[in-house]
Amino acid sequence: MPELIEIESYRRLADEVLGRQVAGVDAPDAWYLKGGLTATAITDALVGRSIVGDRRLGKLLMLDLDDDHTLGLRFGMTGRLVVDGLVSIERLEYSTARHERAWDRFTMRFAGGGDLRMRDPRRLGGVFLDPDMDRLGFEATTLTRRQLARVLGTSMAPLKTRLMDQSRLAGLGNLLTDEVLFRAGLDPARPAGSLSDTELRRLHRVIRRTLAELIDRGGSHTGDFQIARVPGATCPRDGAPIQRRVVGGRATYSCPEHQA
DNA sequence: ATTGTGGCCTGCCCGC
DNA sequence: TGCGGGCAGGCCACAA
Secondary structure (H helix, E strand, O other), rough: OOOHHHHHHHHHHHHHOOOOOEEEEOOOOHHEOOOOOOOOHHHHOOOOOEEEEEEEEEEEEEEOOOOEEEEEEEEOOEEEEHHHHHHHEOOOOOOOOOHHHHHEEEEEEOOOOEEEEEEEOOOOOEEEEEOOOOOOOOEHHOOOOHHHHHHHHHOEEEEEHHHHHOOOOOOHHHHHHHHHHHHHOOOOOEHHHHOHHHHHHHHHHHHHOOOOOOOOOOHHHHHHOOOHOOOOOOOOOOOOOEEEEEEEHHHHEEOOOOOO
């Protein structure tokens, strides 16, 4: 599924449309337009404008227009970005490898040719005009130790749940969170506020390092732990049977041996 | 405020 | 062979 790493890949693909002018918009799915947006409103806002920048905060991709408005794209679990018919990620975990034009929920066509499409079978993503960035927490790739301490606070909620709370920490999804907790040797179900200074430092280092590494490798699914995120697997580190639980309402895999 | 739960979306896979 | 149920998880609404 697209997490921060995949959205960063989409952002780089979106570089291709910088400087292009929007000639037309196809928004056939009203459900996909969020925040009270209509097909007419988004068309009026985009046609004639040029794309002057692309940014990312957590899992939110933003395309800046030349009139100071911003288009926000959220990809949910199965959304892919297609630019001029090219995808940046062919295989997306938990999504289908197929491509159907019927799954094109939103398209911008550009003057002089080419287009940008959001292709999303499950329709869990959405399009925003001037998305509210205040609803998102700290960007995970630049997270500081002090910020991580604020994310966790003195909370009694499960560590994993807090790390996945996009209003506190933007970017980590289910796969990445299991990966960093595996690497940091921390139990996902531990109260978030129960980490020692040493553990917090370690977790911070692991988050930063893991994101940098997996961005280089090219996806959330390239993590060391992902082979073990299946029922009946054994821990790649120590061979113990991997435990599957539901934590914070999400399927959670961890090693009872070295994650404490 | 904090925390937990259930629902939505749809493709796919398993078992009957 | 077809079909129903369960599962995947990001996000949101809602309740206590």
